[in-house]
Amino acid sequence: xxxxxxxxxxxxxxxxxxxxxxxxxxxxxxxxxxxxxxxxxxxxxxxxxxxxxxxxxxxxxxxxxxxxxxxxxxxxxxxxxxxxxxxxxxxxxxxxxxxxxxxxxxxxxxxxxxxxxxxxxxxxxxxxxxxxxxx
Amino acid sequence: xxxxxxxxxxxxxxxxxxxxxxxxxxxxxxxxxxxxxxxxxxxxxxxxxxxxxxxxxxxxxxxxxxxxxxxxxxxxxxxxxxxxxxxxxxxxxxxxxxxxxxxxxxxxxxxxxxxxxxxxxxxxxxxxxxxxxxxxxxxxxxxxxxxxxxxxxxxxxxxxxxxxxxxxxxxxxxxxxxxxxxxxxxxxxxxxxxxxxxxxxxxxxxxxxxxxxxxxxxxxxxxxxxxxxxxxxxxxxxxxxxxxxxxxxxxxxxxxxxxxxxxxxxxxxxxxxxxxxxxxxxxxxxxxxxxxxxxxxxxxxxxxxxxxxxxxxxxxxxxxxxxxxxxxxxxxxxxxxxxxxxxxxxxxxxxxxxxxxxxxxxxxxxxxxxxxxxxxxxxxxxxxxxxxxxxxxxxxxxxxxxxxx
Ligand SMILES: Cc1ncc(COP(=O)(O)O)c(C=O)c1O
Numbered sequence: 172x173x174x175x176x177x178x179x180x181x182x183x184x185x186x187x188x189x190x191x192x193x194x195x196x197x198x199x200x201x202x203x204x205x206x207x208x209x210x211x212x213x214x215x216x217x218x219x220x221x222x223x224x225x226x227x228x229x230x231x232x233x234x235x236x237x238x239x240x241x242x243x244x245x246x247x248x249x250x251x252x253x254x255x256x257x258x259x260x261x262x263x264x265x266x267x268x269x270x271x272x273x274x275x276x277x278x279x280x281x282x283x284x285x286x287x288x289x290x291x292x293x294x295x296x297x298x299x300x301x302x303x304x305x306x
Numbered sequence: 307x308x309x310x311x312x313x314x315x316x317x318x319x320x321x322x323x324x325x326x327x328x329x330x331x332x333x334x335x336x337x338x339x340x341x342x343x344x345x346x347x348x349x350x351x352x353x354x355x356x357x358x359x360x361x362x363x364x365x366x367x368x369x370x371x372x373x374x375x376x377x378x379x380x381x382x383x384x385x386x387x388x389x390x391x392x393x394x395x396x397x398x399x400x401x402x403x404x405x406x407x408x409x410x411x412x413x414x415x416x417x418x419x420x421x422x423x424x425x426x427x428x429x430x431x432x433x434x435x436x437x438x439x440x441x442x443x444x445x446x447x448x449x450x451x452x453x454x455x456x457x458x459x460x461x462x463x464x465x466x467x468x469x470x471x472x473x474x475x476x477x478x479x480x481x482x483x484x485x486x487x488x489x490x491x492x493x494x495x496x497x498x499x500x501x502x503x504x505x506x507x508x509x510x511x512x513x514x515x516x517x518x519x520x521x522x523x524x525x526x527x528x529x530x531x532x533x534x535x536x537x538x539x540x541x542x543x544x545x546x547x548x549x550x551x552x553x554x555x556x557x558x559x560x561x562x563x564x565x566x567x568x569x570x571x572x573x574x575x576x577x578x579x580x581x582x583x584x585x586x587x588x589x590x591x592x593x594x595x596x597x598x599x600x601x602x603x604x605x606x607x608x609x610x611x612x613x614x615x616x617x618x619x620x621x622x623x624x625x626x627x628x629x630x631x632x633x634x635x636x637x638x639x640x641x642x643x644x645x646x647x648x649x650x651x652x653x654x655x656x657x658x659x660x661x662x663x664x665x666x667x668x669x670x671x672x673x674x675x676x677x678x679x680x681x682x683x684x685x686x687x688x689x690x691x692x693x694x695x696x697x698x699x700x701x702x703x704x705x706x707x708x709x710x711x
Contacts, residue, residue, distance in 0.1 A: 188325070188657045190707060196709075220650050220665055220680075244647035245655075245709060282656075 172201065173272070175256040182253075182278050191278075199248030205241035217295035221247045225295070227302045235260045238299060241269070250275075250283060250292055258299050266303040271296055287303065308604040309553045315575055315691050316341040316596070319658070327659030329695045330701075335479050335507060335638050335685030336663055341596045343444070348589040357582055360558055360575075363558040374584055377591035378574075383593050385524070385539055386517040393574040394582050397508040397538035401525035402473075403579060404540060405502055406432035408550025412500070413470060415441030420469035420499070422447035422455060423675045424478040424485070429504045432474060436538040445469070449675050453481045453629045453640075457489075472499045476508035480669035480683065481630030482638025484512070488587045491521050510597050511636040522546055528586065533593035537586040540577070548573040556580045592690060605688055613637045615692050616684065619699040625706055629681060638685040640667075645710050648682045654708060655682075659699035 173181065178198060185191040209226050215224040221244040228237045238255055240249040257271040275281060275292060283292050312555075317339045322329050331339065359368035375389075382389035395401045406528050413419075417568065419433045429445075445467055447460045449552060472494040477484045485530050491501045491567045502523040508514060510531035516524055523546075528537035535612075541707050542550075552570055556579040561569040568574045593708050597605075625644040632667060648664035655662055663670050665680040666673045673680060684698065 191659075192654060193708065193711065221647060245651045246650050 173198075175253070175258065175265070178256050179274065179278065180240070186231045192249075195247070195249030195253075198252035199245055199250075202241070202248065202252050203239060205239055210241065216294050216298045219247070221291075223247060223251065223291070223295055223297055225302075227299065229306065233260075236262075236299075236303060240295075241281055244296035250280070251272065251295060253300070254292070254295055256288075263303045266300060276282070294296050308361065308600070308608055310608060310689065310691050313600070314691075316343070317689055318342065324494065324659040325657045326659070327657075328697075329659045330658075330697055332686060332690065332692075332694075332698060333484075333661045333663050334687035334690075335530070335667075335683060337535070338510070338687050339689070340530050340532055340534065340593070342688045343596060344570050344589045347592045348534060351585040351588050355678040356585075358581055362639065365474060370584060370588075370638050373588045373591075376472075379585050380591050380594050381539060382600065384513070385541060386515045388544065390572075390574060391541055391544050391547060393540040393542070393547070393577045394587055395538040395540055395577075396583065397529070398504060398525045398527040399538070401538050401540035402428050402502075403432045404503065404553040405525070405542070405550075406436040407553050408547075409471060409500065410439055411551065413440040413442045417442040417471075418469040419444050419471045419473065420447065420464065420467060420494075421445075421472075421486070421566060422460075422474045423449045423680065424453070424455065424480065424483065424669070425473075425671070426479050426504065426508075427670070428504065428560050429473055429475060430671065433471075447474070451676065452631075453672060453676055454483060454631045455485065457486055460490060461493050464490070464497060464499070469494070469499050472646075473502035473504065475504040475506070476512060476514065477636045478630065478639075478665040478669075478672075479507050479638070480672050480681070481640045482635040482685065483631040484508070484634040484636060486634075487521070488519060491519060495503070495520065503600070507636055507638075513597070513602055516541055528590040528593060531590075531593055532596050533590035534583070534586040536583045537590050538556055542573070544573065544675050548576070550577075552576050552579065554579040558582075560619040575615075575624075609686060610638045612670075612686050612692055612695060614691050615695045616686065616698070620702075621694065623699075623703065624704070625710075629676060634644075636685075637687070638683060640681040640683045642678060642681055643706055643709075646706065649681050650709055651682050651695050651700070651702075651705055654705040655698075655701055658697075658704070660698055660701055691699060 182194050185194050190286050210224050214224040223242045225240045240251050242251050252270050319339050357370040359371040378392050419442055447455050449455050476487050494501045501521040501522045505524050505526040509526035522543050524541040526539050529535040559576050559579040561571050569611045627642050629640045652662050652664040653706050663683045
């Protein structure tokens, strides 16, 4: 898996929206397999028209977040890959002082941030932040 | 002679770009754009004529009231009913809630309310609440796997269930099907049911003659008919309408108020509590004039041209599955693309400048009946062109090949 900087570069370097989305969907395809039994109602992120599942845990030895996820749509899954790469391996305090939304703004993916959008990037980001606050 | 470019010229928004492409707006089922005369009228009201209605003896108020009431007459003419049978609301949703509330005293436990699986949530949920209040039971006319109702079976359901209320759409928002409501209303009346027609999708497209249809209630939203948002209409046959208890209470709708008791005005005033959307109603009058300015035969012929092009082109794309009745249709096509999520398809179409809707379209029971989670919906209006359809088909092919890489 690429880290967030590599992912950022891989999208930012694309010419034209088709190439950009091709790369985003490729990132989605490269996400590690999300086990079917984990696709429970509790794991669903509400507020997304597409289905999005997250599984979150803390790595006991390092205190860092381990999060995996999946979506039934190609584009949201690709966007999810960006979010997961951004938050994975961060400690709780780092999660609170950084914001993946700025990455989306810089990559000119702001249309995916609109509250009416079915793909609810905000909802996914909030689910991760809430998890890190509650545990 | 029908000239689509002359019509497009009345809709400035149609010439804007989206993501650096010309806008192709195919989400007219959600809301239509507004012609200049509507926009200008709303503006003119606030610039020149603003005042509250039905109050005050001053010039502006009298003028605003006259304009506001004049639109009720225009609408009455359009629908072939009496103006006192028309109530202004904020939309089809409010109209349906008002009716479902107003019919509460007429229902007994186990009475049946018959709807169809095609209904918008706005024509389902208010009836469910009415059923909860009264002990009535909701039944639905079924659709087949393409989303069409079986006429004979629907008639049999009406005859066997003997519903107290039959509330169905004139045309489906999710699939575009036009329902055979003339004969369904006749069947429903034969067993003494109250008939409610959700005309949100049919008002502008079909221009129903309510006197001929003979339904008891009919509702629609101005914003789906080239008018402003926040304005809706409710037609009710006068006696039935006037018998219903008020829905909201306050100013405008009362006859006499003491601290302990009030008596209400007669319909329609009884149902128009508070200050209405005056500018919106007045501007909606222009929308009706816009619709009426295009002869119905020309309107239908143009839409059929565009719709038939759309359907025949879609049928050449192997991965596409179409739903709904493709013959009796208001110009809406709902489809899925094999192995692709509707949101992916629509997100990429958006980058081509194409506006379509995805999801369940407030039609969850319909989607359940079709055993899908949602569709992509392209809905055309009078200003859409065959060239736009060509653009849409080109984009759709492009999007599918990108998704299939
Ligand atoms: C068939 C139908 N009924 C009711 C409604 C509700 O209309 P509104 O949201 O304008 O109140 C709609 C709108 O989508 C509709 O298509």
